[in-house]
Amino acid sequence: MIVFATSDKGGTGRSVTLSNLAYRQALRGADVCYLDFDFGSPTAGAMFTINEVARGTTDGGTHSYLDGSITDPTRRDVWTTTDRDELRERPRGSGRLVLLPGDSGGGEFSRRQNDVERCARLLRKLNEQFDFCLVDLSAGRSYATELVLRAVGTPELATAESRWLVFHRWTRQHIIAASGLVFGEHGLLANGAGDAEGRLGAAVRFVRTAVVDPDSPQLAGLRPEQVAWLRNCNRELQELAGRHKLGRTNTLGSIPLDPVLQWREQLILDDDVFARQVANRATIDAFEELADRLTDKESWEGL
Numbered sequence: 001m002i003v004f005a006t007s008d009k010g011g012t013g014r015s016v017t018l019s020n021l022a023y024r025q026a027l028r029g030a031d032v033c034y035l036d037f038d039f040g041s042p043t044a045g046a047m048f049t050i051n052e053v054a055r056g057t058t059d060g061g062t063h064s065y066l067d068g069s070i071t072d073p074t075r076r077d078v079w080t081t082t083d084r085d086e087l088r089e090r091p092r093g094s095g096r097l098v099l100l101p102g103d104s105g106g107g108e109f110s111r112r113q114n115d116v117e118r119c120a121r122l123l124r125k126l127n128e129q130f131d132f133c134l135v136d137l138s139a140g141r142s143y144a145t146e147l148v149l150r151a152v153g154t155p156e157l158a159t160a161e162s163r164w165l166v167f168h169r170w171t172r173q174h175i176i177a178a179s180g181l182v183f184g185e186h187g188l189l190a191n192g193a194g195d196a197e198g199r200l201g202a203a204v205r206f207v208r209t210a211v212v213d214p215d216s217p218q219l220a221g222l223r224p225e226q227v228a229w230l231r232n233c234n235r236e237l238q239e240l241a242g243r244h245k246l247g248r249t250n251t252l253g254s255i256p257l258d259p260v261l262q263w264r265e266q267l268i269l270d271d272d273v274f275a276r277q278v279a280n281r282a283t284i285d286a287f288e289e290l291a292d293r294l295t296d297k298e299s300w301e302g303l
Helices: 014-027 062-066 113-129 143-151 172-183 224-243 259-263 270-274 281-295 297-301
Strands: 002-007 032-037 097-100 132-137 162-169 204-211 251-256
Touching: 002 014, 002 113, 002 172, 014 032, 014 097, 014 132, 014 162, 014 204, 014 281, 032 062, 032 113, 032 143, 062 113, 113 132, 113 143, 132 143, 162 172, 172 224, 251 281, 270 281, 281 297
Parallel strands: 002 132, 002 162, 032 097, 032 132, 162 204, 204 251
Antiparallel strands: none
């Protein structure tokens, strides 16, 4: 399965949620690869605490591959190259977890037909080698998004199962922006090349991030007036999301606001919750639920 992750705005938690999703799938025994297609800001290496590629690689990353400079982009095995001690020992029964970093100092560039062909070949190859291929795209209507939209419409990927996750924070501005990215005049659905059968629409789901639960015990210190205001805001956002086609039937999951993710974008390990007690149990539960819904066909189609 190929999973494309995008958002209309930066700062949505797209990359940190996707990297945690990759980690959770690998823990379950799946072989997972993570492609950094955020060409303007290739920081996926930082999510996995691989310091040498924290801001991209100089060894030939995804950008160099697409422009034809190299025949195969560099890879980093997360279990063996991470600088985070707790990640360095691959858990028993876990699958491969591989990062394909972007290029250090890269940026957006004009689309060429050869780029589309190379992208399609790479995705097909990785889809054959891994159970999950997670592609982290640049925010907005970027070159990366346009590129993969055309790649999935090629014969090389005609039979590949692909899904799209559109991330947005739980705010008015982000809900409106995410809706425009998908359903707008120049949105994903309007620009999906080779989608005569309308498969793209059925492959898109939304993921809410940094969602505040007004009934959470963590908000016990707030005044009653503040809690009442939060509940009212939450109701208004739910109504707004419904009007913009981002209601529950199109939402795959919600990631709660977590101090660890706000202050340090990283993988949330079980030890962070149970041993160190710095992260919240609800956060890893949300990642697990997201992984379940992504892989279960009935759950996906039943939304």
